[in-house]
Amino acid sequence: MQRYKNLFIDLDDTVYDFSAASEESFRETYELLQYGRFFDSFEHYLSIYKPYNLELWRIYGEGKITKEELNKRRYSYPLECVGIHDQELADTFCKEALSRIPTKGPLMPGAIELLEYLRPKYRMFILSNGFKELQSRKMHAAGIDKYFDELILSEDIGVNKPNRELYDYALQKTGSTLEESLMIGDMFETDIAGAANIGMEQIYYNPKGKQGHPFVPTYEVKHLLEIKEIL
Numbered sequence: 001m002q003r004y005k006n007l008f009i010d011l012d013d014t015v016y017d018f019s020a021a022s023e024e025s026f027r028e029t030y031e032l033l034q035y036g037r038f039f040d041s042f043e044h045y046l047s048i049y050k051p052y053n054l055e056l057w058r059i060y061g062e063g064k065i066t067k068e069e070l071n072k073r074r075y076s077y078p079l080e081c082v083g084i085h086d087q088e089l090a091d092t093f094c095k096e097a098l099s100r101i102p103t104k105g106p107l108m109p110g111a112i113e114l115l116e117y118l119r120p121k122y123r124m125f126i127l128s129n130g131f132k133e134l135q136s137r138k139m140h141a142a143g144i145d146k147y148f149d150e151l152i153l154s155e156d157i158g159v160n161k162p163n164r165e166l167y168d169y170a171l172q173k174t175g176s177t178l179e180e181s182l183m184i185g186d187m188f189e190t191d192i193a194g195a196a197n198i199g200m201e202q203i204y205y206n207p208k209g210k211q212g213h214p215f216v217p218t219y220e221v222k223h224l225l226e227i228k229e230i231l
Helices: 018-032 042-061 067-081 087-103 111-118 132-142 164-174 188-197 224-229
Strands: 006-009 123-128 150-153 181-185 201-205 219-221
Touching: 006 164, 018 042, 018 087, 042 067, 042 188, 067 087, 087 132, 111 224, 123 132, 123 164, 132 150, 150 164, 164 188, 181 188, 188 201, 201 224, 219 224
Parallel strands: 006 123, 006 181, 123 150, 181 201, 201 219
Antiparallel strands: none
């Protein structure tokens, strides 16, 4: 008998290659707004933006800042680091970059083959902390919206992964039982820890082989197609 019936899957950098889409969009915006006036190179800009962005997302996930504050701070910070205090310019970068990202359609290696394999066997749902105005458009651009029964976002209830309230909401909204559900994601602190917190089993997609996590996930894979051996 099939153990699981319901798969809750993270979108960004699990199925959809958000890193590639955002970097391409940022590079286009960097050139459009002539940011070379301020930074040594695009790589210089990213070296400032990326670590601060990760920290802001961690704080956002804890509910300590709003989406608006997240966007304001992450785009103004690189400029401030090179002595440019221009919130209007930072806001323009934000608007331009975010308008480009959902037009890109890169997927993680093996994503389509895995989704084709899983679709006949399971009910599948995206469970994401991503922004409502972007996620459905990204899925459509990548051609993967047809594989999923529902798009469930933290913005639906104002609570982010790893908060158990979001997982409880996802189960309730989809009519899924905890025992028959599985979470698949690339972020240990949100996807894996959040699912484990309510007793949901998990597959940790860990392509970079990150170590030092506080507990062992139910399953761990380095490539998406390894999931076919589990499910």
